[in-house]
Amino acid sequence: KAGVTQTPRYLIKTRGQQVTLSCSPISGHRSVSWYQQTPGQGLQFLFEYFSETQRNKGNFPGRFSGRQFSNSRSEMNVSTLELGDSALYLCASSLGGAGDYEQYFGPGTRLTVT
Amino acid sequence: DQQVKQNSPSLSVQEGRISILNCDYTNSMFDYFLWYKKYPAEGPTFLISISSIKDKNEDGRFTVFLNKSAKHLSLHIVPSQPGDSAVYFCAASAGGGYQKVTFGIGTKLQVIP
Numbered sequence: 001k002a003g004v005t006q007t008p009r010y011l012i013k014t015r016g017q018q019v020t021l022s023c024s025p026i027s028g029h030r031s032v033s034w035y036q037q038t039p040g041q042g043l044q045f046l047f048e049y050f051s052e053t054q055r056n057k058g059n060f061p062g063r064f065s066g067r068q069f070s071n072s073r074s075e076m077n078v079s080t081l082e083l084g085d086s087a088l089y090l091c092a093s094s095l096g097g098a099g100d101y102e103q104y105f106g107p108g109t110r111l112t113v114t
Numbered sequence: 115d116q117q118v119k120q121n122s123p124s125l126s127v128q129e130g131r132i133s134i135l136n137c138d139y140t141n142s143m144f145d146y147f148l149w150y151k152k153y154p155a156e157g158p159t160f161l162i163s164i165s166s167i168k169d170k171n172e173d174g175r176f177t178v179f180l181n182k183s184a185k186h187l188s189l190h191i192v193p194s195q196p197g198d199s200a201v202y203f204c205a206a207s208a209g210g211g212y213q214k215v216t217f218g219i220g221t222k223l224q225v226i227p
Contacts, residue, residue, distance in 0.1 A: 004157070033215070042120075042219035043158070043203065056214040090157055101146050101207050101215065105157030 002027065004093050004106035012112045018079040021109045023091035025072050031055075031096025032074040033103060034066060037088040049074055050096045078111075086113045117141045118206050120218035129227050133191040137204030137218055140185065144206035144216075149178060149189050152201045152220070161202075162189070194225045 005024045013019050025032050033056075034046040045058035049068035066076045072093075078085055088110050092103035119138045127133045135149075145166040150158035164171040164178045164187070171178050177190045191198055204218040 035217070040219060043205075043217035045214060045216065048214060058214075092157070101148060101163060102160045103215065105150075105159065107155065107157050 004091060004104050006089075006091055006106035006109050008109060009107065010110045010112075012114060013081050014114055015081055015083060017081050018077065019081060019111060021076045021078075021089055021091075021111075023074045023076070023093075023106060025074070025091075025093030026104055029093035029095055029104070030072055031094045031100070032068055032072065033092045033094075034074070034076050035090045035092065036060075037090060037108070038086075043090065046076065081113045083113050086111060116219070117144075118204055118216050118218040120202075120204055120221050122221050123219075124222040124224070126224045126226060127194045129196055129225055130193045133189075133194045133198065133223055133225065135189040135191075135202050135204075135221050135223065137187045137189075138185055139187075139206050141206070141208060141216070142185070143208040146207045147178070147180060147187050148205045148207075148215070149176075150203040150205060150217075151198075152203060158203055191223075194223075196225050196227050199223060199225045 007022045031050045033048040035043040037043050048056040052068045063079045068074045088108045090108045092105045094103045148163040149161040151161050152158040162173050162176045180187045201220040201222050203220045205215050207215045
């Protein structure tokens with residue numbers, strides 16, 4: 001079974017621009033979660049989508065948004081980029097049912113904002 | 115506010131010895147705990163988990179212990195192998211099964227041959 005894929009793997013953007021990251025979950029997985037990883041902060045939860053609906057949300061500003069499509073693929077958008085948005089963005093998929101805590105992570109998208 | 119704390123940023127252990135990675139949490143609503151391992155340039159991979167109704171779970175060389183009264187869990191790796199060198203993340207979830215999982219900042223384990 002193919003794993004979680006994320007595109008692009010690397011991205012360089014300028015302050016003020018916007019960016020869209022894509023995540024394709026494992027086939028059959030209906031939940032997709034997004035995390036931001038920065039040095040010293042670990043993995044910070046952004047949001048989780050299940051069946052095209054945002055089910056959980058972390059404490060990030062409204063510049064961070066996402067969506068999920070009917071095939072469970074998900075996109076994350078960051079508008080008006082700031083230098084502090086430079087990070088590794090990870091997406092994780094799971095079956096999404098009650099008790100399905102185990103998540104499968106993609107390799108991440110490394111975003112650099114200059 | 116870090117609800118899941120991994121206070122040791124790094125740990126070095128000789129090959130063949132025991133590695134003990136620690137994790138503390140503050141949210142008493144957490145009822146499921148997980149450990150993930152992350153190699154450079156890869157996403158984290160699930161290692162082992164434990165429900166709050168248990169105090170120990172074992173999988174091969176990996177054992178997780180949970181002390182609810184102390185809000186503390188630990189991961190034991192015995193014997194440690196050079197391939198275990200990675201960053202280990204402790205994570206916790208507060209019930210319902212839905213994937214709002216809180217991660218610690220990670221502990222970098224180096225196993226010295």
